[in-house]
Amino acid sequence: MKVSRSFIFLCAAAALVLSIATAVAQTPRGNDTTSLAARVQRLEDIEEIQTLLLNYGSLLDSRDLVGYSKLFAKDGEWVGGFGSAKGPEEILAFMQKNLGTGPNRNHSFHILSNFKIEVKGDNATAWSRWTFIAPGADGKPAISQAGRYDDILVREDGKWKFQRRTASNDIPAAP
Numbered sequence: 001m002k003v004s005r006s007f008i009f010l011c012a013a014a015a016l017v018l019s020i021a022t023a024v025a026q027t028p029r030g031n032d033t034t035s036l037a038a039r040v041q042r043l044e045d046i047e048e049i050q051t052l053l054l055n056y057g058s059l060l061d062s063r064d065l066v067g068y069s070k071l072f073a074k075d076g077e078w079v080g081g082f083g084s085a086k087g088p089e090e091i092l093a094f095m096q097k098n099l100g101t102g103p104n105r106n107h108s109f110h111i112l113s114n115f116k117i118e119v120k121g122d123n124a125t126a127w128s129r130w131t132f133i134a135p136g137a138d139g140k141p142a143i144s145q146a147g148r149y150d151d152i153l154v155r156e157d158g159k160w161k162f163q164r165r166t167a168s169n170d171i172p173a174a175p
Helices: 005-026 036-061 065-069 088-099
Strands: 072-080 083-086 109-120 123-135 141-156 159-171
Touching: 036 065, 036 109, 036 123, 036 141, 036 159, 065 088, 072 088, 072 141, 083 088, 123 159
Parallel strands: 072 159
Antiparallel strands: 072 083, 109 123, 123 141, 141 159
């Protein structure tokens, strides 16, 4: 059976493309010598941590303080302008004392942004911005406060949790 030059060329080109694609997939990026699986895991971890950061704001704004407190590790700590608390149970009681146990009647909410996340195995750090919006004197939305979060995170029982969340005000509440 006679094989055409075109077919041989096509097979050789396909083999070359496949070998280049395999080499690229296995080539470390920059100084990173981790495997493709490790790089994918890192991206999945970053996505899970972003979800944790967003769930924090969502649960806080909806006043689901039970769900909110479960975002913290067993010995997790919240530190902010009105004090600190350690462990989910203490954080729950602390937030109930400071925010109440009813719904968010004034319809205030947080805008969370500028996530910077660094993952190292089962530990991570994050930095982000927050802006608190509340009705102004005229009832229209107004920036009430703004600041940043500095986070230490840990993977606990397969889920990312806050080990320590520090909330700092950069623009304090108006008098």
